[in-house]
Amino acid sequence: MSDELLTPDQMAKADRLAIEGGPFDGYGLMLNAGRAVAAVVLAHFPQARHAHILCGPGNNGGDGLVAARFLREAGMAVSAYLAPAPREGGEVARALADFPETVRPLEAFCATAEDVVVDALFGAGLARPLDGVFATLVDKARLSGAPVVAVDLPSGVSGQSGAVLGAAMAALRTVTFFRRKPGHLLFPGRGLCGTVEVADIGIPRRVLAEIGVDLFENTPRRWRAALPAPDPLGHKYSRGHAGIFSGGPSATGAARLAAMAAARSGAGAVTLLSPASALLVNAAHLTAIMLQRADDPDHVAAFAGERKLSALAIGPGYGVGEKCRAFVAMAAGLRRERGLGLVLDADALTSFEGEPEALFACLNLGGVEEAGSVVLTPHEGEFARLFPGLGAHVGLSKVERARRAAARAGATVVLKGSDSVIAAPDGRAVINIHASPYLATAGSGDVLTGLITGLLAQGMPGFEAAAAAVWLHGDAGLRLGAGLVAEDLPAAIPAVLAGLSAADESFREGPR
Structure with missing residues (x-):
């Protein structure tokens, strides 16, 4: 079709x-x-x-x-x-x-x-x-x-x-x-x-x-050519280094879900950026994911340069308030200075409720993404807080609301839901229907954030990374079916990616 x-x-x-x-x-x-x-x-x-x-x-x-x-x-x-x-x-x-x-x-x-x-x-x-x-x-x-x-x-x-x-x-x-x-x-x-x-x-x-x-409907033909593949002569940092910010000791799980999803997306290295108070909690749960103390924005900025971070995500379980805003501002600065990709979700969006223009000025994209892609991933409640006047009650279609929000923010917007819409600042948009209702479970959105971050870390453009991640996330949900929990999703991603590769091989070989 x-x-x-x-x-x-x-x-x-x-x-x-x-x-x-x-x-x-x-x-x-x-x-x-x-x-x-x-x-x-x-x-x-x-x-x-x-x-x-x-x-x-x-x-x-x-x-x-x-x-x-x-x-x-x-x-x-x-x-x-x-x-x-x-x-x-x-x-x-x-x-x-x-x-x-x-x-x-x-x-x-x-x-x-x-x-x-x-x-x-x-x-x-x-x-x-x-x-x-x-x-x-x-x-x-x-x-x-x-x-x-x-x-x-x-x-x-x-x-x-x-x-x-x-x-x-x-x-x-x-x-x-x-x-x-x-x-x-x-x-x-x-x-x-x-x-x-x-x-x-x-x-x-x-x-x-x-x-x-x-x-368009969100199908692999919209982004498959941009999906990263590892260089046989590459190393872990050449495959992208994603940084995921963790919340405090009682709110670390969301960031770990995002970090594992980033790793499963193909990023060569993933670091969990944790406050000192949560280092031991996170360390007890991590193996392949690296861990770095992150209490001071300047220290994180220095670490990003030293360890060649290529994308950052902040929001899942992080906490709402001035601290979150300060780290978002630091991350936005790294995007402008070093071309990092940036994903803002959950608490990073809610922290700018009442002052959305402060966030958009901080991002300072102006509709141009050469300096690094920014992706915002609100659900309807977060969307209404960040884009007052574009809530579901205004009579605009979901597509038009997402497009206007993307243009206003100068960022790709993923307006999440059973019919997620991904819109770019230049007006491109796709509607995703490749998903399972069982994805409506706690932590599922954190996995999506990690997938987008991992793809950005590997150099995929913002709109394509967001569209691909939403589809991959949906396919994982369809494969797992009833009874899935968010912890299951990252482990399902390799099979999803393998399925895309198999489809590519079949297409190249032609009918037998």
Whole structure:
């Protein structure tokens, strides 16, 4: 499945460009779309007693009318419902004229659990809440117990953001066309789509270049070429040296998780930077990870130069307050002076609550990453504290919120969640769906911080390192499954990396 994602406006442009370039006109594309919907219904619900096709006023309704015709020709009992009447002379009116039966009003819809419902009311471009008869249809479809096949997107789901606009259908399968939309990947819409199938309806791939796609699903093809590989003549420091700051004696576990993940990512050396009070606690748990006292920012800066640190992470379990802010400022200075990568998570973000501009001024990136990449990894609560005005309630999509935050901070932002969004200051963005719900466990985010830090330490650019780490983290979670705890994740990373290498070898060798 292609990883390009098109907004509703971009999809409308793709339709227009395809019609202008041929070979299909608008009705030809509609015929192809309706045929694809009918094929999915016949493939997955062949025993349905009756197919009920709910058609809206736009082209989605036209797709539904075409699907109804093909289902009828295949021998399935069909009822089509439509309101209001389509515009004269348009493709929907043509589809209505070609449907050989009487179309019923939407209010007449009534289904049972033995039937199948095709939701062709509204597609990805819906911009207003469902109300009136359309909201009633959502309730009637749900209460019927019939499986729903959605055309493009379940009606009521925003193709732009995945938000539910008033009410929304819950589909068992969704048939979309040419490319998926952000609403297929972003929650809550993702949870209402069921299995998404992308149908080829004759729109040529060439239109993507004219559209200028800038949003993708997070897949290895987006960052695989930048993933570091060790030099056979290298040594541990040439493979990158990551430094992870530890909290006090009662809060050391998060940093150790991050440190082990950094090591498992391929970094040649990892040092835990610990306050003196926690040295013995940390020493009792460490083997391959080195340990360094880190009570004074100047001493850490000197150590970073002497031992060639190439990336730092601060935040997991560190503690909120002035001390954290001072070490963040020191780390930001090292980034500017020596090109270190820098990951800020958890307490490092919360320490700047109320004064986010102080953090952004400290980073002083200005949108340019030559001096070393910075990655911020907030969950929604931390994001709202660091970027007031961009919280989940403002009506922007998660992608747009992450993009604006990245531009404001001059850093790559990983807005974490079940649908994590990674955004760069230059507007590049990916949505990650390759993950397990079992990753919602204490310490999981600390492992992600360590993975990003380890990849930065090996010279991977910030956006690519963040996107890769999120995917690797998700794959580890999928491999481990139920019962995983954060301590399991670092040990699963070698198998994930080996799987990528095996896939590369298979691709190079070609089919046998």
